[in-house]
Structures are given as C-alpha cells and as structure tokens.
Amino acid sequence: MSQTREQSTEAMDPARVAALARLASLADPDLDDLTRALQMRVALNQIDGAALVVDIDGTVLDANDTIGSLGINRDDLRGRPLWAPSLWHIADADAVLAPLVESCLDGRTGSRTIDIGEIEPRPLRVGITPIFGANRTGSERTVSLLLAELHPLTDRHETDAIIAATAQKLAAAEDIFRAVAEYTSDLVCLHDPDGTFTYVSPSVKRLLDLDAGSIVGTHPVDLAHTSTRNALVQALQDASRRGSEPTRFRHRLRHRNGSYRWFETSITPIRTADSELQQLQSSSRDITEQRETEQSLIKKAFHDELTGLPNKALLIDRMTQAFATSQRTQQPIGVLFIDLDGFKKINDTLGLQTGDTALSKVAERLTAIVRPGDTLARIGGDEFVMLCAGTDGPRGATAVARRIIDAFERPFVLDGREVDLGASIGIATAIGENDPTTVLDNADTAMYEAKHEGRGRFAIHNEADQSLALERLGTEEALRRAVENNELRLHYQPELDLTSNRIVGFEALVRWQRPDGQLIPPGDFIPLAEESGLIVDIGKWVIREACRQAAKWRVYRTPDQEPVRIWVNLSARQLGDPDLINYVQAAVDDAGITTDEICLEITESALMDDAESATEQLDELRRLGISLGIDDFGTGWSQFSYLQRLPLDVLKIDRSFVSGLGTERSAATIVAAIIDLAHALGLIVIAEGVETRQQLEVLAELDCDQALGFYFSRPQSPEAFDEVLTPLT
Numbered sequence: 001m002s003q004t005r006e007q008s009t010e011a012m013d014p015a016r017v018a019a020l021a022r023l024a025s026l027a028d029p030d031l032d033d034l035t036r037a038l039q040m041r042v043a044l045n046q047i048d049g050a051a052l053v054v055d056i057d058g059t060v061l062d063a064n065d066t067i068g069s070l071g072i073n074r075d076d077l078r079g080r081p082l083w084a085p086s087l088w089h090i091a092d093a094d095a096v097l098a099p100l101v102e103s104c105l106d107g108r109t110g111s112r113t114i115d116i117g118e119i120e121p122r123p124l125r126v127g128i129t130p131i132f133g134a135n136r137t138g139s140e141r142t143v144s145l146l147l148a149e150l151h152p153l154t155d156r157h158e159t160d161a162i163i164a165a166t167a168q169k170l171a172a173a174e175d176i177f178r179a180v181a182e183y184t185s186d187l188v189c190l191h192d193p194d195g196t197f198t199y200v201s202p203s204v205k206r207l208l209d210l211d212a213g214s215i216v217g218t219h220p221v222d223l224a225h226t227s228t229r230n231a232l233v234q235a236l237q238d239a240s241r242r243g244s245e246p247t248r249f250r251h252r253l254r255h256r257n258g259s260y261r262w263f264e265t266s267i268t269p270i271r272t273a274d275s276e277l278q279q280l281q282s283s284s285r286d287i288t289e290q291r292e293t294e295q296s297l298i299k300k301a302f303h304d305e306l307t308g309l310p311n312k313a314l315l316i317d318r319m320t321q322a323f324a325t326s327q328r329t330q331q332p333i334g335v336l337f338i339d340l341d342g343f344k345k346i347n348d349t350l351g352l353q354t355g356d357t358a359l360s361k362v363a364e365r366l367t368a369i370v371r372p373g374d375t376l377a378r379i380g381g382d383e384f385v386m387l388c389a390g391t392d393g394p395r396g397a398t399a400v401a402r403r404i405i406d407a408f409e410r411p412f413v414l415d416g417r418e419v420d421l422g423a424s425i426g427i428a429t430a431i432g433e434n435d436p437t438t439v440l441d442n443a444d445t446a447m448y449e450a451k452h453e454g455r456g457r458f459a460i461h462n463e464a465d466q467s468l469a470l471e472r473l474g475t476e477e478a479l480r481r482a483v484e485n486n487e488l489r490l491h492y493q494p495e496l497d498l499t500s501n502r503i504v505g506f507e508a509l510v511r512w513q514r515p516d517g518q519l520i521p522p523g524d525f526i527p528l529a530e531e532s533g534l535i536v537d538i539g540k541w542v543i544r545e546a547c548r549q550a551a552k553w554r555v556y557r558t559p560d561q562e563p564v565r566i567w568v569n570l571s572a573r574q575l576g577d578p579d580l581i582n583y584v585q586a587a588v589d590d591a592g593i594t595t596d597e598i599c600l601e602i603t604e605s606a607l608m609d610d611a612e613s614a615t616e617q618l619d620e621l622r623r624l625g626i627s628l629g630i631d632d633f634g635t636g637w638s639q640f641s642y643l644q645r646l647p648l649d650v651l652k653i654d655r656s657f658v659s660g661l662g663t664e665r666s667a668a669t670i671v672a673a674i675i676d677l678a679h680a681l682g683l684i685v686i687a688e689g690v691e692t693r694q695q696l697e698v699l700a701e702l703d704c705d706q707a708l709g710f711y712f713s714r715p716q717s718p719e720a721f722d723e724v725l726t727p728l729t
Contacts, residue, residue, distance in 0.1 A: 001391060003200065008524075014384045017241075020043075022039055022689075022701070023053065023147060023291075024041045024144070025039070025700060026039055027133030027144040027389070028131045028700060035617055035656070037062070041062060045064050045065060047149065049066055049146060049149055049151055050066045050067045050151075051064050051067070052064075052067065052077065052148040053144040053145055054101065054128070054145070054147070056143055056145070056146065058081045058097075058337060060078055060079070061080075062078060068287045070124070070150060072463075081095055082101065083584075088419055096343035100126070103132040105145065106142050107143070111128065112127070116127050116152055120291040123124075123152070124150050125151045126148065126149075127148070127151070128147070129146065129149070130143040131144055131147055146652065154370065171280040185206075186201075186203060186283050187200070187201060187207050187208075187263070187285075188282070188283050189282045189283075189284075190280070191220075191267075191279060193279065193280065194236075195220055195221075195236040195269045197216050197218055197219070197220070199216065200237065207286055208254070208255050208261065209225070209255060215424070220236070223251060223253045224251060224579040225254065225256075228252045234249075235247045235249045238269065239267040240269060240277055241278055243269075243271075247266070247267045247268075248267075249264075249265060250263070250287070251582070252293075262291045263285060263286055263287065264285050265285075266282065267280055301313070304377075305365035306360060306387075307359060307424060309363055309367075309376055309377055309384075310378075311378065312377065312379040312380070314375075315375060315385055316436045318377075319387055319436035319439065320436055322389045323430065323436070328415040329523075330393060330431060330432070331389075331527055332390075332430060333390070333399075333429065334393070334394070334428075335388075335428045335430070335439050335443045335445050336385065336388065336397060336401055336424065336426070337383070337446070338366070338447075339424050339425075339429075339451070340424070341421065341423060341424055341451075341455035341456065342421050342422060343358065343359075343382040344382075350414065350415065355647065359382065360545075361412050361413075361414070362382075362421065363378065364385060364414070366386070366407070369403050369407060371385065371388070373389055374387060375387040379582065383438065386400065386404075389529065394427065394429050397427045397429055397460075398427065398458065398460070401425045401458040402458075405422075405423060405458065408421060409507055422455040422456040425447060425450055425458035426448070426456065426458070426459055426461070426514050427443060427458060427460045427461065428440075428442035428446060428461040429460075429461075444461045445461065446460060446461045447459070474530060476528055476532050476534075479529060479534055480532075480534060482512055482514075483534060483537050485515075487512060487514065487515070488511070488512055488541055488542075489511045489513050489519075489717075490506075490509065490545050490546065490718070492506040492508055492566070492718055492721065493506065493509060493708050493709075493713060493714070493716075494713050495707070496707055496708065497705070499705075504562065504706060505565040505567060505599070505706075506565075506566050506567070507567045507569075508546045508549075508568050508569075509568050510526075510538065510542050512524075529574060535573050535574065536571075536573055536645035540587075541570055543583065543587045544591075546566045546598060547566075547588055547590070547591035547597075548570045549566060550563070550593050552718070553566075555596070559578045563595075563596065564725065565598070565627070566595055567598070567605070569600075569601050569631060570600050570601065570602045575614045575618075580617055581621065583625070584598075584600075584626065595624050595625035596627065599626065599629060600627075600628055600629070601629035601631040601650070601652065602618075602631060603631045604630060604633065615645065615646060615647075618646060618647050618648075621647075623676060628650070629651065630650070633652060644681065650683060650686060651686070652686045653675075653685075655686065655687060656689075657671050657674070658671070658687050658688060658690060658699070659689060659695075661694070661695040661698040662692065662697075662698050663694075668698055671687075671698075671702055672702045675702050675703055679703070685704050685706070686704075686707065686708065687706070687709075688709065689708075690707045690710075690711045691710045691711050693711070695709075695711070
C-alpha cells in the first residue's frame, strides 16, 4: 500500500462541484429522511466513477450505481463500516481505511487518497473527501459527511511507465509551444495555477513595449486596468476550474508609456493525465483599434452628432430602464420636453452654422443642470428631453423646470453678440411600467400648452398631476410637523441565521402614524423627506430610537452570546452630513449600548452621489466599531470593484434577485455569483425579500448566511417579538 496523499479540490468538474454542494446541504436539520435519502442518491449519481457516502464514524450510508462495476453489491454496503473485511478481501482494511477516515475530520479541505494494491482481482485507489455542513459566517466549520470514491489501478510498473511517457510528451509539447510562441504576433504566455507568469512571448515588446524577462514572475493583475481587473481575476479562476475548455474575456493592459491597450484573451488549463492542473496558457490579441471602431459606431447610433447628447433611440432605452426601476421602487419618474423659444429667428437671421453653435451652447447649459443618473437627450431640431429618475413626481419635476427656465435668463453669446433664448417645457410623470412613447407624447402635449401661455413657461400634462403637486406640498408641511410632534414609529423585521434558524438581528423601518391613527408606509413619505431635506432629522430620530430599542433587547442573545443587532438605513443626505459621526456616537452613549449592537447600511444609489466623501464617512463609522452594510446590492452601480474599497461587513442582496429563485435559472446564477464574491471579500450575505420556502431552500444551497422577508415575518412593533426572542439566562 502506498502513502496517504492529500489532493486539492480546487480544479473539479462542474458535476462533482454540484454533487459536493448537494451533499453539504444534507446537513440541514429540517430535511425529512425521505428527502435526505433522495438528495443523497441524486448527488452520488452526479459523480463519475464508483462513489459512496460515509458517516463520520465510517458507516456506509449509500453508494451510486457505478459501484456494481467493481463487483460490489450496493445493498451489502449500507449500514456496514467502510473497512469491513468482506468488502475488501483483505484482513487489515480497518488499519488502512479507519485512519484515512479520521484524517478527514481535522477541519481541512481536500481529498485524502491511498492506493490498495492487494485487492484482487482489481487494485483500487481510494479517495475520501470531507463534506462540510452549510458554512455560515460566525459558526465553526464541521464535517457532516464523507465522500469515498473508488478508482481501479493498473499494475504499478505500467502506471509508472505511463507517468514517465506523459511527462516526456508534456516536455516535448512545451518545447513546441515555446517555438511557435516565439514567432506569433499575439501575446502568448504560460502561467502557474495561481496566474503568475512563467513564460511571456517576445511579442510583448511590440504590443506593450515591455521586456519579457521583466514580466516573468509577476502576476497579470499588475498590468491590468482597475476597470477590468476583476474580470481578469475571475477568468483565471474559471480557467483553473474547467476541465479543458478555454475561458475568453476582454480586458485592458498597461503599455510602458502609461496608456492602456484592449486585448481579447483566451485562457486554457493544461492538466496532467490524472486531471491535476499543471499550468495555464493564455493567448491575447490586441483589439484596441477594433474596440475604438465599435465604440465609435455605437456612439453614432445612439448619440446626437452635433451635441454629443443621447439621441431619441438611447433616450427610449433609458426610459424603459427607468420605468422598470420605478415599477420595483414605486418612485415616479419625470419627463421634461424642452422646446426653445426664438430659435427659428436665429437660424433665419444669423444662419444655420450659428444656429448649430446655439444648440451646442444650450446643450452645455442644460447638462450643468442634470443630476447624476438622469438623462438629457436631443431628439431633433431644437427639442431636448430631460429624464429625471426618482423625482418625487410633479413636485420634483417642476423644481427642475424652474431651474431650466432660470438658466435661460442669461443671454447666449453667439458670434460675439448676445442673443436671448427661452424654453417652453412640458412635464409628464409616471410610475411603474409605461410606454415611453406615450409618456413622451404627453410631455410634448404639455409643452404646447406652455407655449400658448407665453415664452419661458412650463405646464404639467393634466390637472390631476397639478393637484397632486399641490397635495405633496401640503404633505411636506404635515411631515415637518410629524417630526416635531413625535408621530414617527419604528417597526422591525427580523433577520434569521440560515444555519441556526435563530433571530440574529432586526432591520429598523420607520412608519408615520398620523394623528387620526393612519399608519403611512415609508414609500409614501421618505422620497418627499429626501427631496425636502427632512430626512436628516428623521434619520437622527431613527438612530436614537433604534439605539434605545437595542438597549431594551440586551437581555436577549444568540446562542454564542452575540447581541441582537439592529440595522438602520442611512440616506445619501445623512452620509453628506458633517455631524453624522457625532450624533451616531451620542445616540450610542445615551442609550448605554456598545457600537456592535447598532449597524448601519447604505444603498448603492446613495453612494453614487459622492463616493469619495461617503467612503470617508464610512471609514469614520467603522473606526467607532459600527458594522456597515451595502443594501439593495445590484440595483445601483452594478459594479463589484468598489466593494474592495469600502469598509463593509455585510452585503444585502436586493429582493428583485431573490424573487426569481426557484423559478428563473438566471436568478440562481446571479445570486450564487454575488454570494461567492461577497464571501471571497469576507462579507456576511443577507438575502432580502424571502417570501417562499423554495426561495429559502435555494439560498441555503447557495451558502447564503442570513435572510429576511415576509416568509419569516412582516415588519412589526418591537413588542411583537418579545415572545419569540430567548432571554439570556
């Protein structure tokens, strides 16, 4: 018998990865015996070769169909020790296999293998892989099951000869590879399994003006542009996991002169005869000119040639996206149709060229008004459209219209002379899914109504919208009094740990209780509070109240004596408040709690306003000991790179992705990618909006840490949870 060997499981085929994940999910205590048995059989039959599931004490639980090809009856295995002599036909099987099983219980990952050559008529290689129960942040990793795999061995001398011949072929193939690489115009490289360059073709001198020798021993990320660095790292990881299929992607590499060139790269894994990853081979083609051509064509197709603004085609696309977001958030969008007053006179008296200059200057002045995330488009002639997302309906849209009209009060300088131009503006608002063309037509109609009233005016599409704008003004005043008169309430929604099924935290959600007893949900007044600036005072109250509630809940603990934490959402305006750190610390001190009992979260969209300033504020909060989370992940920037720069502890997956779990294949793929990325960055993952058992089961299979949603509980008053929380004894 040969010595026990340890083998990494990093480069496994997808079917085996899926089987291991399914086996890990069997640790769920909620599974009934029938479901567990069926899941075990499905997992075993995903594995290529004879395989058995073994309990941690060595008892065989089940085996796959392939076990029969080794002359072993599956029914004779169940309930017996893996080392039963009658199975192996050798007397000392327990002395060999029992230590192998025990070695898999030490908490390390990877397979342990041993060759048993004395078995007749067919020697076997036995590999045992530990299966860890669902890995939750904050809980210890423990082995729940073992996977034993049996592979026939050839005669030892024959095996050694095959290995020697394979090594010789690999060496010859590498010589041929290097010879070809010397003459190719593409950048051809060899890499260690971790991606480090071991060979770089001479073409790197022509492509990047770098010496091949200076690159060997470095990693490709050292040359990669920050915008494509994550794509490069992901491609290297994907390539090392695949069997032999190449991984293709596009990225940017730094030239010696400091510029960056675009490359299309293919990475292929090179494996030994026993499928062990030996190295990676990459081939990169410079596509900088091709990409510039592509970008130029795209720009021409979707942008106005004179002003560089989006054209009508791109505007319609942006409107479609905005309506989809509005459907989810129930926040209205505003569309402002802008027509210039007096433009025809410029064309007639000063000429078309001066008219083009006027349009360019108008575009510049309007661009200065556009907020981040909004769209300004020129759709033809002297007509412009401004798309304002999350604009608080007619009230917010009219505020933008006033700024536009004010901007046109200053004359335009054309060919050395001052020329007056005005703007007539039509406003249409919408919530949820709408037809962009219809909304544009509504705004266009309103614009003509404004023109009939005279130059420099705006009109809202219909009287109902105008009434709504006045109603919102009254609501703002009532909300201002609500803060002063203590009409706000906090409701709480529990967050459950998916390993222990215990409450580990709460999300604090503000409600407005009017004097008549009516309870107003946040979606009906938070956008107004953001627009008016009242959100800062409301946010201070929420933090103080949440800290006081955390003090009341100090008598409750999770089994590992961790406090029940309360999560509070920070708005973009709060992040921009220079007094934020002071009043958070004061709220904690006044309540008599520690900073690890209150946690703050911020949405991606809030970070977009001023990412640099927000990061500084978050760093200060982190230094206080406050846990920080990113909320509604995937709905804002939709970029992963900033996660590395922010001092985060938790990532919350937006409910729009969770809702598709169990029914949409793409949803599970996206959620799995988010979870893997977050765990790689050391972040706890919390799924929002869990409403069904099926969604919960998929999240558990994908190794999500915590979850909240209507499946567990709707937001309720704090008193409602006193009966379900366990006091610390």
